[in-house]
Amino acid sequence: MTGKNVWVASFAAAVVIAIVLQLAGSPSVAANDQSSAANAEVKIDNFSFGPQTVTVPVGATVTWTNRDDIPHTVVSTDGLFNSKVRDTDEKFSYTFAKAGTYPYYCSVHPKMTGKVVVQ
Amino acid sequence: MPNKKQDLIDQKLQDLNNDGVDRRGFLKCMAWAGTGLVWTLSGGIPVSRAFAKNYGKDAGKGGDFSFVQISDSHIGFNKPANPDVTATLETAINKINAMPHKPDFIIHTGDLSQLSKPSEFDTLDQASKGASAKQIYFVPGEHDMLTDNGEQYLQRYGKGTKGTGWYSFDHKGAHFVGLVNVANLKAGGMGSLGHGQLEWLEDDLKGRPASTPIVLFAHIPLWTIYPDWGWGTDDSEQALSYVKRFGSVTVLNGHIHQIMQKVEGKVSFHTAMSTAFPQPAPGTAPSAGPMKVPADQLQRVLGITDVNYVVSGRSLAIVDSPLGA
Numbered sequence: 001m002t003g004k005n006v007w008v009a010s011f012a013a014a015v016v017i018a019i020v021l022q023l024a025g026s027p028s029v030a031a032n033d034q035s036s037a038a039n040a041e042v043k044i045d046n047f048s049f050g051p052q053t054v055t056v057p058v059g060a061t062v063t064w065t066n067r068d069d070i071p072h073t074v075v076s077t078d079g080l081f082n083s084k085v086r087d088t089d090e091k092f093s094y095t096f097a098k099a100g101t102y103p104y105y106c107s108v109h110p111k112m113t114g115k116v117v118v119q
Numbered sequence: 120m121p122n123k124k125q126d127l128i129d130q131k132l133q134d135l136n137n138d139g140v141d142r143r144g145f146l147k148c149m150a151w152a153g154t155g156l157v158w159t160l161s162g163g164i165p166v167s168r169a170f171a172k173n174y175g176k177d178a179g180k181g182g183d184f185s186f187v188q189i190s191d192s193h194i195g196f197n198k199p200a201n202p203d204v205t206a207t208l209e210t211a212i213n214k215i216n217a218m219p220h221k222p223d224f225i226i227h228t229g230d231l232s233q234l235s236k237p238s239e240f241d242t243l244d245q246a247s248k249g250a251s252a253k254q255i256y257f258v259p260g261e262h263d264m265l266t267d268n269g270e271q272y273l274q275r276y277g278k279g280t281k282g283t284g285w286y287s288f289d290h291k292g293a294h295f296v297g298l299v300n301v302a303n304l305k306a307g308g309m310g311s312l313g314h315g316q317l318e319w320l321e322d323d324l325k326g327r328p329a330s331t332p333i334v335l336f337a338h339i340p341l342w343t344i345y346p347d348w349g350w351g352t353d354d355s356e357q358a359l360s361y362v363k364r365f366g367s368v369t370v371l372n373g374h375i376h377q378i379m380q381k382v383e384g385k386v387s388f389h390t391a392m393s394t395a396f397p398q399p400a401p402g403t404a405p406s407a408g409p410m411k412v413p414a415d416q417l418q419r420v421l422g423i424t425d426v427n428y429v430v431s432g433r434s435l436a437i438v439d440s441p442l443g444a
């Protein structure tokens with residue numbers, strides 16, 4: 001669980017299609033919006049956020065999916081966003097409008113921490 | 120790493136089947152020597168005893184009493200580790216009802232529910248009504264405060280409590296304190312009591328004779344068991360400094376779904392099994408998530424904790440029993 005950015009631009013397009021399909025029905029995601037070309041996904045597995053750090057451009061949407069048997073939350077340390085409780089397979093998305101570094105954690109299991117870097 | 124997990128389960132079950140060693144006596148020595156974490160099993164039954172010095176000798180004398188601790192019912196949980204947590208809670212309650220000595224009350228050390236849903240609390244209340252001990256004292260687990268900052272929990276179980284649900288009461292000469300260490304948790308931290316509660320605790324204990332037996336109970340362990348999994352409370356040292364002067368202190372916790380104990384001076388720490396599902400021993404699995412054991416072995420790793428207070432020795436004997444053999 002290093003804080004390594006796994007987002008690589010060269011395979012971004014393929015992943016975007018997957019994300020857009022997954023989020024179909026969510027009005028906040030426009031398929032032809034350029035910034036959506038770098039939306040990112042974070043999986044919650046075994047009480048950890050993976051990848052722990054994601055780097056996205058301004059305007060990108062990050063989607064978290066809880067894949068544990070235990071509920072978790074995604075809560076911004078600065079109070080910017082709060083997913084409320086997410087049970088198994090439930091998702092939470094947030095669109096980042098401004099550049100900056102956004103640390104977050106699970107308020108139920110605060111040892112679980114992560115970071116979104118918006119450039 | 121499913122194999123590692125399976126190895127652990129196998130080892131645990133092997134221990135459960137090993138009835139050749141009198142671990143009861145063994146533990147007593149271990150506990151008094153202050154040897155830290157001890158898993159104990161005796162005759163196929165996990166048994167743990169701390170402060171058991173005079174237990175038995177004077178049992179039955181006036182003033183003696185017992186109570187039962189149950190924990191981590193997780194009503195609403197329905198994953199493979201236990202698809203019917205209501206049934207196992209009911210089994211636990213039946214087991215309490217069948218005890219030869221009637222406990223004066225029950226303490227539930229949190230995670231009553233899985234998702235803080237009203238229907239889950241309703242189910243827990245319904246099952247609790249089956250207990251012959253009518254008084255149940257609760258403290259919340261993190262699963263009970265998932266919505267509305269714990270408002271729902273407080274309305275149902277926190278009448279007359281302070282802050283996020285802490286309180287104290289006296290029973291036959293012993294002083295009990297229910298603490299909340301699952302609220303307002305900080306990023307990167309473990310359990311937390313918070314400044315306000317610590318001040319209240321110091322005040323609550325002030326002026327009580329040092330001979331008063333003290334029982335502290337809270338959901339997350341008040342001693343650091345495994346920081347990587349958040350199994351500890353950041354400011355528990357502060358709380359424990361207030362009980363140092365007392366001659367007998369028992370700390371009862373849940374959260375980790377397994378028995379762990381240690382004795383430090385006059386303070387005996389103990390965690391209870393869950394009534395819902397087991398969790399892995401520290402560091403033996405990728406995470407602290409629910410541990411799946413074969414269905415016919417589930418009741419061996421769930422259980423209740425019976426605490427006997429013997430007035431003559433001012434001591435507490437703690438006996439853990441699984442739901443089934």
Ligand SMILES: [Cu+2]
Pocket residue numbers: 047071072073106107108109110112
């Ligand atoms: Cu969590």
